[in-house]
Amino acid sequence: MPIEPAALARAISLLQTGEIVAFPTETVYGLGADAASPAAVGKIFAAKGRPADHPLIVHLASADDLEQWAIEVPELARKLAAAFWPGPLTLILKRAAWVPLAVTGGQPTIGLRVPAHPLALALLHAFARAGGGAGGKCGIAAPSANRFGRISPTEAAHVRAELGERVPLILDGGPCTIGIESTILDLSRLASVGARVLRPGHITPEQIAAVSGALPAVAPGSAAPPRVSGSLAAHYAPHTPLRLVSTPQVQQAIDEARASGRRCAVLCHSRLPDTAAASISQRLADQPAEYAEGLYSALRRLDNLAADLIIVEAPPAAPAWAAIADRLQRAARGAGRQGE
Structure with a gap:
């Protein structure tokens, strides 16, 4: 599906003025806002009815932006980014001190990924070229574009049905090709607990091990920190039993x-x-x-x-x-x- 320059320009304008925009990724449609603006991020939570302590994933244009958002980035993170980004892998790292706590759910960690959808990448690169968001930072926080806890959207029509007029703009990039959320890999405590898969996804532990040299522990829904998106016991749910x-x-x-x-x-x-x-x-x-x-x-x-x-x-x-x-x-x- 071709990218419409006018729609992309409007999306950048909305993001830079603190509004929310829905856009496709290869996994599911995301509800995006300037990740550097607590006020903008707050609109995501309001639209979704999402608990304030539930962290968001920040989408980046490239792995070159890692140091803007995270500190003490381990070499393993760079290797995995080189292998799987753009793609459906979210890395949990120690957050930079300036990152709004609204994005991280009050935690000292942050989830980062580079999506593989061409429209998502076009949006992120255009956002960066336009100067990014608050403080010149170039990241878009984007959980799934649906009511909290409900079925994630994989088409633009799903977003309209879920959120309607709550979203000023929905960028239509066609159906998502992967269809379930990204794998979440925690690298924030490598020295003490090693790498841990906190949410399974398209990227498997075996694929991660092929890059890292060791099979990561699998601890989805673990009570141990950090909290991550989509790890609640009840989630992705229809209204029908x-x-x-x-x-x-x-x-x-x-x-x-x-x-x-x-x-x-x-x-x-x-x-x-x-x-x-x-x-x-x-x-x-x-x-x-x-x-x-x-x-x-x-x-x-x-x-x-x-x-x-x-x-x-x-x-x-x-x-x-x-x-x-x-x-x-x-x-x-x-x-x-x-x-x-």
Whole structure:
């Protein structure tokens, strides 16, 4: 999808005057603001209904900007940035002293990444060329562009449906190609605890190990600091209650729902024995990358059917499916909770 110069210019103008702008990344659509301006960042929290202590990820135009936002940057961070940026890897580092606490959730660490979407990169480079934001700093804080805790948006239409007039501008870059949020890797305490994956994503621990020489610990949702985006037990959730079941239990779950008078929708990755028993079903690819790309759109579609229950076939218990399993488990815990 071509980048419209007028839309890009308006986005820069909005960002530099402290407003919010939604834009695509390769993972999900983000709700962006000047990361150097506490007032602008506050508009993200207000639009999403996001708790003030929940940290944001700052998007950069290139790895050259690392030192502007972080201190004591380890050599491993530079190696990983060279290997995976632009791309779906967020690095947690010690924040520079000037970084607003509104961005970090009051913590001494900051999450940084360079997105791989051409429109996101065009926005970030244009922002830098225009002089950046407050104090000349060039970073855009951007969590997912949806109500807090709900299904992340992977199309511009999803952002409109979620946030509507709360966002002055939505840059439409087409569907996101990866479809789930970035891997978050904590490098802030290398000497004491080593590298830790705090949120699984498209970049796997094995890929990280190929660069670092050691497999990072995997501690998603860990109670230990730092807190990071998307690590709450209940997250990425539809309004409709969601039940995650193993492949052999799918037909039984459908039958039980029907017997109790509930209308159900089904999301699967394998061929079901009797999909006609469900009100509607959707089948995604049985390969993890393709499944992830379509996951949030499928959940959003099924959530809009006014069904009583969404039954989701659990993904295979294999490392390649770990990020998808993480999102579905959190979605199941948060599903059906209204007004959160």
